[in-house]
Amino acid sequence: SYELTQPPSVSVSPGQTARITCSADALSKQYVYWYQQKPGQAPVLVMYRDTERPSGIPERFSGSTLGTTVTLTISGVQAEDEADYYCQSADSSNHFYVFGTGTKVTVL
Amino acid sequence: QVQLQESGPGLVKPSQTLSLTCIVSGDSINSGRYYWNWIRQPAGKGLEWVGRIYSSGITDYSPSLKSRVTISVDTSKNQFSLKLSSVTAADTAVYYCARERFPDYGSGTFGFDYWGQGTLLTVSS
Numbered sequence: 624s625y626e627l628t629q630p631p632s633v634s635v636s637p638g639q640t641a642r643i644t645c646s647a648d649a650l651s652k653q654y655v656y657w658y659q660q661k662p663g664q665a666p667v668l669v670m671y672r673d674t675e676r677p678s679g680i681p682e683r684f685s686g687s688t689l690g691t692t693v694t695l696t697i698s699g700v701q702a703e704d705e706a707d708y709y710c711q712s713a714d715s716s717n718h719f720y721v722f723g724t725g726t727k728v729t730v731l
Numbered sequence: 732q733v734q735l736q737e738s739g740p741g742l743v744k745p746s747q748t749l750s751l752t753c754i755v756s757g758d759s760i761n762s763g764r765y766y767w768n769w770i771r772q773p774a775g776k777g778l779e780w781v782g783r784i785y786s787s788g789i790t791d792y793s794p795s796l797k798s799r800v801t802i803s804v805d806t807s808k809n810q811f812s813l814k815l816s817s818v819t820a821a822d823t824a825v826y827y828c829a830r831e832r833f834p835d836y837g838s839g840t841f842g843f844d845y846w847g848q849g850t851l852l853t854v855s856s
Contacts, residue, residue: 658843665846665847666843677844719782722778724777
């Protein structure tokens with residue numbers, strides 16, 4: 624089965640940089656998407672097609688890719704960025720989607 | 732402003748079939764270039780993609796749920812629905828519907844850009 628692996632948690636002080644990785648176990652990597660979810664709320668799209676930021680998402684959010692690992696970077700972390708973050712991608716046939724295991728970002 | 736709103740029974744007995752509906756407002760479900768998705772999340776756990784449908788009725792399902800899932804669309808009511816048969820306690824979750832837009836050309840999509848607020852579905856006798 625196709626899996627996406629994320630670190631369970633990332634802790635960062637305000638103003639520092641948080642990096643969240645998403646590693647795919649498939650050789651043929653599809654685009655990765657990132658969602659931010661705060662308690663009791665629906666997820667919010669913060670990055671699509673690896674590196675593209677939706678309108679309304681702060682510039683401190685950026686995406687990068689290296690091989691089968693995609694990284695969401697939050698530069699100058701703010702308290703409001705504390706949330707769970709999920710990556711999402713498709714299998715090689717592009718007929719079904721998988722979410723990553725999720726990363727809890729804690730702002731110290 | 733695009734809005735999605737899930738509705739459902741809230742409680743379903745084991746072995747029964749759950750039915751959820753997502754009503755779309757602010758946009759036409761039939762306006763093309765959109766997939767309409769169902770995603771669920773058990774309490775305290777991660778997100779799980781259930782499946783999606785295009786306005787023409789073409790569907791894709793999660794391999795782990797494929798034998799029990801049916802997603803349909805009613806363009807006249809601007810809504811789409813999820814049916815999950817033979818439910819067990821493991822199907823207890825918040826169920827979200829979400830819109831996914833895809834480009835005129837090229838690969839990939841624009842992601843799940845609009846989500847409903849989610850509806851809790853509990854499986855219990």
